Amino acid sequence: MADKSFHKVKAKKEKSSNHPSPSKKRKFDNKDKANASAASSSATVTPSNKKRALKAERQSHRKHATTVRSSKEIWNDLRVKTNDKATNSKLCTELHALLKGKCMEVAMQHDASRCVQGLLQFGTEEQRREVVMELCDAGSSSKSTDEKNNNNQSNMNLAELCKIQYAHFVVLKMIKYCAKDEVCVKLIVKSLKKQMTKLAVHSVGSRVLELLFASFHPKSTAPLKLELYGPQFALFASAIPPSEDKKGSGGSNTAPTLPTLATFIANNPDKLEPTLTYLHTLLQKGLDKSLTGFAYFHSLLLDYTSIATPNDIRSFLAPALAEHSLHLLSTRAGTKVVCECCAYGSVKDRKRMIKCLKGYTRSSLLHRDAYLAILRMCDMMDDTVLVNKMLLAELHKNSDLEKAKGGAVADDDDKDEKPTSPILDLVLSDTGSKLFLLLLVPKEEQQLDNDDESTAAATPRWQKYFDPYELSVLHRNPVISENGDDAVPTSKKADETRRQELLVYMKDLLIDVCTNHAEELMRSKPGSRVLMEVCDNFPGEELFSAIVEACAESDSDEPMVEDPVGHLALKHIFLLEAKKEVDDDEPSLARMFYSKFNKSLGVFASSNRGAFVLSALLQTCVKEDVKKALKDHKKDIAKLAKGGKDKKMLAGCGILLEALKA
Numbered sequence: 171m172a173d174k175s176f177h178k179v180k181a182k183k184e185k186s187s188n189h190p191s192p193s194k195k196r197k198f199d200n201k202d203k204a205n206a207s208a209a210s211s212s213a214t215v216t217p218s219n220k221k222r223a224l225k226a227e228r229q230s231h232r233k234h235a236t237t238v239r240s241s242k243e244i245w246n247d248l249r250v251k252t253n254d255k256a257t258n259s260k261l262c263t264e265l266h267a268l269l270k271g272k273c274m275e276v277a278m279q280h281d282a283s284r285c286v287q288g289l290l291q292f293g294t295e296e297q298r299r300e301v302v303m304e305l306c307d308a309g310s311s312s313k314s315t316d317e318k319n320n321n322n323q324s325n326m327n328l329a330e331l332c333k334i335q336y337a338h339f340v341v342l343k344m345i346k347y348c349a350k351d352e353v354c355v356k357l358i359v360k361s362l363k364k365q366m367t368k369l370a371v372h373s374v375g376s377r378v379l380e381l382l383f384a385s386f387h388p389k390s391t392a393p394l395k396l397e398l399y400g401p402q403f404a405l406f407a408s409a410i411p412p413s414e415d416k417k418g419s420g421g422s423n424t425a426p427t428l429p430t431l432a433t434f435i436a437n438n439p440d441k442l443e444p445t446l447t448y449l450h451t452l453l454q455k456g457l458d459k460s461l462t463g464f465a466y467f468h469s470l471l472l473d474y475t476s477i478a479t480p481n482d483i484r485s486f487l488a489p490a491l492a493e494h495s496l497h498l499l500s501t502r503a504g505t506k507v508v509c510e511c512c513a514y515g516s517v518k519d520r521k522r523m524i525k526c527l528k529g530y531t532r533s534s535l536l537h538r539d540a541y542l543a544i545l546r547m548c549d550m551m552d553d554t555v556l557v558n559k560m561l562l563a564e565l566h567k568n569s570d571l572e573k574a575k576g577g578a579v580a581d582d583d584d585k586d587e588k589p590t591s592p593i594l595d596l597v598l599s600d601t602g603s604k605l606f607l608l609l610l611v612p613k614e615e616q617q618l619d620n621d622d623e624s625t626a627a628a629t630p631r632w633q634k635y636f637d638p639y640e641l642s643v644l645h646r647n648p649v650i651s652e653n654g655d656d657a658v659p660t661s662k663k664a665d666e667t668r669r670q671e672l673l674v675y676m677k678d679l680l681i682d683v684c685t686n687h688a689e690e691l692m693r694s695k696p697g698s699r700v701l702m703e704v705c706d707n708f709p710g711e712e713l714f715s716a717i718v719e720a721c722a723e724s725d726s727d728e729p730m731v732e733d734p735v736g737h738l739a740l741k742h743i744f745l746l747e748a749k750k751e752v753d754d755d756e757p758s759l760a761r762m763f764y765s766k767f768n769k770s771l772g773v774f775a776s777s778n779r780g781a782f783v784l785s786a787l788l789q790t791c792v793k794e795d796v797k798k799a800l801k802d803h804k805k806d807i808a809k810l811a812k813g814g815k816d817k818k819m820l821a822g823c824g825i826l827l828e829a830l831k832a
Contacts, residue, residue, distance in 0.1 A: 234272050241268050241276065241285040248288050262293045266300070273304045274326055280336040290343040295351065302344055302354045305331065306361040328358070329365035332378040341378050349385040358382075359390055366397040371455040376464055383466045392428045398470060399431055400448035402441050432476040442477060449474045450486065462494040468504035475507055480514045480650045484660075488515030492522035496530060499540035506643055509546040513648040514660055520551055524560045531564040535602040536595070542643050545608055549644060552663040554671040562675055568592040591683035594690070603696035606680060607635045609673045610703035613646075613665045635699060673707075680704050685713050689720035691739075692730060698739035705759065706746045714759040717743075718766050737779040744786035752791050760790035764799075771796065772803040776810065781822030788829040797830060804830060 348354035369375035498504030534540035596602030611632035691697030721730040774780030813819030
């Protein structure tokens, strides 16, 4: 027992000697003294210190380790936002001296790439140009060293730099801050030649191309874009010489322009198949890597649709892009691609597209380009119940009220005011109002281009609300080839039937917004167009009464008949009513307007805009009553129509005078 206790005590002493307590000083033997001389007496050996020492030792074996360490210290001072120009200039000079001749190797390192970026961002134009020249010339100048040393880094060039996760930020800074320097632009474009096909479908390189095409002038990047169409396009496409009128106007427009893909294929039909095959392969790779969010990829998709047949779009693009429709709506090119897929896609593909856009109807209608996709879907889809459920149902919800529910409690004054219509912002917008105009105006209704019926050409009335580009996107009656028939329509339901079914769903909303916000709509160009068509489709006493009250009790200092937009709205509503035969028991805006302002017609006739309104009123059912009311004012109207020395001749009074004589 004594031996066992003795051994236990001895073991405890040995254990305590190996692990001394913190209160006692550690005793070093001669071997420990030699190791302790390299470290500070106050330093404590901890795991974090060991990691730092190991990291510093590892970084010391890198290429240009000393340069990188000093550059990072300068960059840390350079990025301070409170620095003045003199401080930044001094730091950039020091940084440029350190990195000169080493930019490519430094840019390759993930933690040192920021130093080159800082020099491009804060450096002078000369310093930026030197860095760009060094990075762009690295690949060509390294060929001789590659043959001698067989070093892998000697093969690095700007295109390879674009593919590296951290190094590609250097190229982004080059493009951003050197876009106005023609020398740098030419160097960058030259360095990226013959590399576009790989970069276009690379997960990292695609970011560089996105900024490149967005920042540089299209004429500068045109040679690079040619590579994306295939080797046959870059080889056989020739520059179109400038037109004669541009040659004489000045030297700025004398540069040749390259043809579009559709123009090239039209001039070289034999190149259609190889170009389609090449683009199909390239686009498929991009779709596999989810590059549908890039604008340059949208442009490639649009170029494909410009030369592809409707059956190619139906079989390849529509199924592939149905789930990515929302991403494509960010650009004009992408929106047109979605419209083409909707026009030629199958019923299944259209349903997938419309489900993808559920919840984004309002924001799309207010977007500068995306609204066309909503219009196209409402114009092409036969399943109107699904359109109402997925797209139009969102318009019945008031976004302002939903925001108010999540915010603070409304004031008492706000509670007394009438709630705004859910579609008021859409009706007053130039893009959102196009949806309601598309539903309100029949496609078959024709309109003369001018008043002379003998020489005027009849065009569909709905087209006057859309510009040529919108009409090209909303082209009528798309057909495909199927079972030997080259003219199979992609939509089976008649246009008028589809329009009426969708309009019924929106009828109450349209009448409500026109009744409660008549004055706002009449003073707005988009709103006045919607108001005019609503009056033509759904005439009612409540609606006409709201219009008359808006003319009588105007919040603005300028009366409605003198408003530059409001007087035209009144004029066109009267002209639309004049084309109909209004019975005595039917509501009429002309009658209500005359009964309200019969004593003020003489005042209206004394102004140019008011005279135009009255000339349109004379074509309605109250023609004789208006003539009697203006009988005593004919002489004054004639004087205003002729004008004088101090008075300008009023064209509206001249037209009104002719209408009174008729």
